Amino acid sequence: MQDPQTQFRSAFSDAIVAAFGDQYADADPLIQSSRNPEFGDYQANVAMSLAKKVGDNPRNVATKIVENLDLGDWGEKLQIAGPGFINIHLKLNYLVSQLVEVAGDEHLGLEQIGKDQKVVIDYSGPNVAKEMHVGHLRSSVIGDSLARVMDFLGYQVIRQNHLGDWGTQFGMLIENLIDEGAVASTHIADLKTFYQGAKQRFDDEPEFADRARKRVVALQGGDEQTLELWSKLIEESKLHFNHAYKLLGVQLTDDDIRAESFYNDQLPGVIQALEDAGQLQESQGAKVVYPQGFKDADGNPFPMIVLKSDGGFLYATTDLAALRYRINELKVNRIIYVTDSRQTQHFAMIFKTFEQSNWIPQGVKLDHVAFGTVLGNDRKPFKTRSGDTVKLIDLMDEAVVRALNAIAQKSDDLSEDQQKNIAQVVGIGSLKYADLSSDRIKDYVFDWDRMLSLEGNTAPYLINAYVRIQSIFRKGEMNPANVDATKIKLNDDAEKSLALRLLQFSGAVRAAESSLEPHRLCTYLYELSSSFHRFYEQCPVLKGDVLPEVRDSRLALSALVARTLKAGLNLLGIDVVERM
RNA sequence: GCGCUCGUAGCUCAGUUGGAUAGAGCAAUGGUUUCCUAAACCAUAGGUCGCAGGUUCGAUCCCUGCCGGGCGCACCA
Numbered sequence: 001m002q003d004p005q006t007q008f009r010s011a012f013s014d015a016i017v018a019a020f021g022d023q024y025a026d027a028d029p030l031i032q033s034s035r036n037p038e039f040g041d042y043q044a045n046v047a048m049s050l051a052k053k054v055g056d057n058p059r060n061v062a063t064k065i066v067e068n069l070d071l072g073d074w075g076e077k078l079q080i081a082g083p084g085f086i087n088i089h090l091k092l093n094y095l096v097s098q099l100v101e102v103a104g105d106e107h108l109g110l111e112q113i114g115k116d117q118k119v120v121i122d123y124s125g126p127n128v129a130k131e132m133h134v135g136h137l138r139s140s141v142i143g144d145s146l147a148r149v150m151d152f153l154g155y156q157v158i159r160q161n162h163l164g165d166w167g168t169q170f171g172m173l174i175e176n177l178i179d180e181g182a183v184a185s186t187h188i189a190d191l192k193t194f195y196q197g198a199k200q201r202f203d204d205e206p207e208f209a210d211r212a213r214k215r216v217v218a219l220q221g222g223d224e225q226t227l228e229l230w231s232k233l234i235e236e237s238k239l240h241f242n243h244a245y246k247l248l249g250v251q252l253t254d255d256d257i258r259a260e261s262f263y264n265d266q267l268p269g270v271i272q273a274l275e276d277a278g279q280l281q282e283s284q285g286a287k288v289v290y291p292q293g294f295k296d297a298d299g300n301p302f303p304m305i306v307l308k309s310d311g312g313f314l315y316a317t318t319d320l321a322a323l324r325y326r327i328n329e330l331k332v333n334r335i336i337y338v339t340d341s342r343q344t345q346h347f348a349m350i351f352k353t354f355e356q357s358n359w360i361p362q363g364v365k366l367d368h369v370a371f372g373t374v375l376g377n378d379r380k381p382f383k384t385r386s387g388d389t390v391k392l393i394d395l396m397d398e399a400v401v402r403a404l405n406a407i408a409q410k411s412d413d414l415s416e417d418q419q420k421n422i423a424q425v426v427g428i429g430s431l432k433y434a435d436l437s438s439d440r441i442k443d444y445v446f447d448w449d450r451m452l453s454l455e456g457n458t459a460p461y462l463i464n465a466y467v468r469i470q471s472i473f474r475k476g477e478m479n480p481a482n483v484d485a486t487k488i489k490l491n492d493d494a495e496k497s498l499a500l501r502l503l504q505f506s507g508a509v510r511a512a513e514s515s516l517e518p519h520r521l522c523t524y525l526y527e528l529s530s531s532f533h534r535f536y537e538q539c540p541v542l543k544g545d546v547l548p549e550v551r552d553s554r555l556a557l558s559a560l561v562a563r564t565l566k567a568g569l570n571l572l573g574i575d576v577v578e579r580m
Numbered sequence: 581g582c583g584c585u586c587g588u589a590g591c592u593c594a595g596u597u598g599g600a601u602a603g604a605g606c607a608a609u610g611g612u613u614u615c616c617u618a619a620a621c622c623a624u625a626g627g628u629c630g631c632a633g634g635u636u637c638g639a640u641c642c643c644u645g646c647c648g649g650g651c652g653c654a655c656c657a
Binding site: 346406455473526537 | 597
């Protein structure tokens with residue numbers, strides 16, 4: 001189905017052509033939902049911008065558009081206001097008919113705009129043998145949400161987890177593993193301690209450091225025993241990552257892993273390809289590329305090193321190889337990188353290199369989805385009291401414990417198991433929602449009390465709106481799946497504004513997709529919940545003397561809100577509960 | 581120094597492609613309600629949208645300069 005805004009857009013576009021001619025067929029009618037009910041339900045702002053082009057004043061232009069507009073079955077009336085705003089008042093019947101269509105659609109009215117398109121989303125990317133920490137939260141959560149949104153819109157989404165599984169640090173890690181007497185059944189209980197222990201020894205024990213360096217050579221040389229130990233580290237780390245992903249509700253599996261080492265044998269080919277493209281140059285013994293537009297401190301062209309003077313490759317080389325793989329082997333239309341904003345320049349250089357090498361096929365889009373830092377109350381990067389990085393697992397555990405405390409206090413009628421299950425969903429949901437709900441490019445301040453609060457733009461507030469609806473159906477002993485949307489009547493203001501809000505779901509999801517900003521969906525879901533709470537307050541469903549037809553209407557409306565909330569939260573990677 | 585980015589109410593944040601009187605939550609004040617519920621809802625108050633120019637019928641939004649914070653600037657990732 002087409003959402004209302006799209007329908008009005010085409011009606012207005014036709015009216016503009018009828019009034020002023022074919023040359024204005026591409027003029028955007030600038031339809032948007034009205035902020036204030038006195039300005040109608042939607043508004044068209046095109047008259048002002050069109051006035052100069054057609055050589056008339058905006059109000060006359062608006063009048064001509066209105067005269068040529070087919071109100072169809074949607075328009076109650078149009079009003080011209082202010083400098084030339086056209087305010088659209090909709091028929092209540094029309095709103096109901098749209099709700100019926102949304103309710104009957106498994107995608108809640110969203111067109112499958114991604115059909116026949118393949119997209120890679122590169123996110124999470126933890127390092128082997130290192131504990132996942134708060135720094136991995138954002139990439140994992142934002143990337144996962146974007147993947148879900150694009151999937152919902154019909155894109156074929158290829159998730160790629162670019163594990164850091166290669167580099168000189170593996171020498172010390174493998175030596176440390178040997179010294180700890182690794183056998184096939186060994187498990188590394190604590191990756192953080194293991195990594196720090198190896199690093200400590202590397203710094204303190206020259207003999208160990210020496211062995212570590214030799215071990216790097218053995219690893220790069222393909223020594224069998226070394227590779228076996230290296231694989232061991234990877235397998236152990238994957239257990240840890242998968243555990244974290246499961247708790248966090250992030251849809252990454254072993255199948256999504258394309259680690260750095262996957263590209264090892266393609267690296268010489270990248271250098272050759274750069275040479276063939278005429279991009280490879282030499283500087284101070286290293287092989288470099290000069291992406292256009294980048295300058296160093298002295299204003300000279302700023303190079304990106306792809307081959308070190310000692311013959312080794314760098315992460316830039318690997319990133320170039322990965323991008324070539326995604327374009328040439330996976331053959332996707334779009335590649336999205338979800339990393340923190342400190343890597344903005346790095347990706348800009350990678351993308352520029354591809355552009356000037358003519359390696360980007362027609363119609364292929366590259367995006368860097370950058371995000372800011374998680375800050376503590378002191379406005380410095382979030383750390384533990386002792387100054388350590390915060391383990392992702394600890395963060396999740398604390399979120400669940402804190403949620404459990406709140407529930408135990410307020411819902412002691414629930415069984416212990418129920419409370420635990422709810423705390424799991426609400427705690428993790430709160431953690432994720434706090435990360436997703438503000439503009440990703442900005443840093444945000446981490447605050448347990450705020451993210452777990454039932455008030456404001458939080459996961460508990462949204463989940464609570466869902467729970468209240470479930471509670472109505474439970475109390476009425478009815479199944480939300482059995483409501484009849486055709487019975488919806490919008491007599492009360494709160495019902496009407498809730499209906500209007502419901503119809504904006506598709507626009508919100510598309511906005512999140514086109515901007516790659518999940519917070520736009522959060523803002524919408526918060527407004528929907530808020531709108532529902534107003535309705536809930538003003539419009540009793542089961543209580544007292546509510547007429548049967550009014551009850552059926554409100555049940556149908558509530559059921560659709562619940563479905564929209566659940567679907568929307570799911571696109572954020574957040575679950576719901578039936579009670580809380 | 582160069583580049584990127586952020587600056588909106590006391591605090592934490594929204595603000596659609598440039599549209600009407602810049603919106604929420606917390607904190608403050610007053611009210612309604614006390615379960616359909618993890619206690620919400622309504623109202624009041626709170627703003628030099630960092631500063632100064634420019635473009636425009638119209639700028640929180642686009643452009644330029646400045647101020648302030650964060651980050652990045654070749655053989656680590």
